[in-house]
Amino acid sequence: MADTITADMVIHDVVTKFPATVKVFHGHGLPCTACAVGARESVAGGARTHRFTPEKLDLLVQDLNAAVNGEPISVAPKKAPVGRGVPLTMASSEPNRKIKNVIAIMSGKGGVGKSLVTGLLAVSLRRQGLQVGILDGDITGPSIARMFGTKGQPSKSANDGIEPLRSKGGIKVMSMNMFLEQESDPVVWRGPMVSSAIKQFYNDVDWGNLDYLLVDLPPGTSDAPMTVMQSLPLDGVVIVSSPQMLATMIVMKCINMVQQLKGEIVGVVENMSYFQTPSGERYEIFGPSNGTDLVGMTGAPLLGTMPIDPALAALCDAGRVEEYYAEPYEVLAQNFVSTLKIKR
Ligand SMILES: Nc1ncnc2c1ncn2[C@@H]1O[C@H](COP(=O)(O)OP(=O)(O)OP(=O)(O)O)[C@@H](O)[C@H]1O
Ligand SMILES: [Mg+2]
Structure with a gap:
């Protein structure tokens, strides 16, 4: 009998038509089903990006067809290890963690849109009815x-912790800005103080039950990312990049750091990928996309490519970031949620 699925078929077409194949891709270590590249990439192309040998590709195709026919497959779906960092009090004292997923958003380079991606992911998760916090x-x-647009100072919570502020949409937010008299006051702190503030934001804030705590990080590989990687029970890292070659090179340092510290990159986001005119023309202002390279370097899915959108800025x-709606951002959020679901 001829194979239903062949190596030249587009990954997203395969998983849309045959949902049973999702577990096969993941069992073979391919995150392509929740990847923006998978929308146009073939099974063979996805395997090439992840440096599969021809034999491994054959086995993958064989397993995809086995799954479609309800036959056993040769691999078991992989589960992501949870709780990479040294657990702090909240994690260690509670076998059933109150915070289900702690995800850090990182990038080697400044100004590529980490905070924006953090904010957008939070908004989208919240719109799906999930409990979300941003540290x-x-x-x-x-x-x-x-x-x-959260204003005011955090108060003492009923449990003697710090009550985070809530956004209009109900996202819990904790930020150093809330402790400054003037928004423009500088925080002139050395590394150890920065580290201790991050730990306090995690431990002493009364986050309550959360589905997701997103941790927005400063650029680079300094104290703050190190603290988050080593002291928080991190479930994964999302890397944000932009199409510039330079940005990708610096992003590589960040990817190496995460890998050295045994963290798991759960996805990459390419921001400022293009600008689209009202009549639909696309301009790649910072050059062509590096999305596929990023997928190759990290082995993680490309969760989305975000255009430059002046309305968003x-x-x-x-x-008022919670008022934003746009298709590329919905795709980003959907891929994010499905990636984490599959890993559980
Ligand atoms: N896709 C986009 N469209 C329009 N504006 C954007 C986009 N992404 C980011 N911006 C704007 O660019 C600026 C930098 O973004 P952002 O603060 O999220 O970057 P960052 O990586 O967190 O920076 P830093 O390294 O300073 O923390 C912000 O003013 C933001 O509103
Ligand atoms: Mg930022």
């Missing part, structure tokens, strides 16, 4: 409170 780990350059500046 602004950029202690000396916080921007999350501003993006959400304006909403962020006005503290």
Whole structure:
């Protein structure tokens, strides 16, 4: 009998038509089903990106067909290890963690849109009815409170912890900005103080039950990312990049750091990928996409490519990021949620 699935078929077509094949891709270590590249890439192309030998590709295709025919497959779906960092009190004292997923958003380079991606992911998860918190780990350059328009100081919670502020949409937010008299006051702190503030934001804030705690980080591989990687029970890291070659090179340092510290990259996001005119023409202002390279370097799915959107920048500046709707961002969020679901 001829194979139903062949190596030249597009990955997303395969999984849409045959949902049973999702577990096969993941069992073979291919995250392509929740990857923006998988929307146009063939099974063979996905395997090439992840450096499969021809024999491994044959086995994958064989297993895909076996799954379609209800026959046994040669691999078991992989589960992601949970709780990479040294657990702090909240994690260690509770076998059933109150915070189900702790995800850090990182990038080697400044200004590529980490905070924006953090904010957008949070908004989308919240719209799906999930409980979401954002820990602004950029202690000396916080921007999350501003993006959400949260004003005022956090109060003492009923459990003697710190009550986080809530955005209009119900996202719990904790940011250093909330402790400053003036938003423009500088936080002139050395590394150890920054680290201790991040730990306190995790441990002493009364986050309650959360489906997702997103941790926005400053650029680079300094104290803040190190603290988050080593001290928080991190479930995964999302890497944000932009199409510039330079950005990718610096992003590589960040990827290496995560890998050295045995963290898991759960996805990559390419921001500022293009600009689309109202008439639908696309301009790749910062050059062609490096999305496939990023997937190759990290082995993680490309969760989405975000266009440059002046409307988005304006909403962020006005503290109204929760009012943003756009298709590329819905795709990003869907891929994010499905990636983590499959890993569980
Ligand atoms: N896709 C986009 N469209 C329009 N504006 C964007 C986009 N992405 C980011 N911006 C704007 O670019 C600026 C930098 O973004 P953001 O603060 O998220 O970057 P960052 O990586 O967190 O920066 P830092 O390294 O300073 O923390 C912000 O003003 C943001 O609103
Ligand atoms: Mg930022």
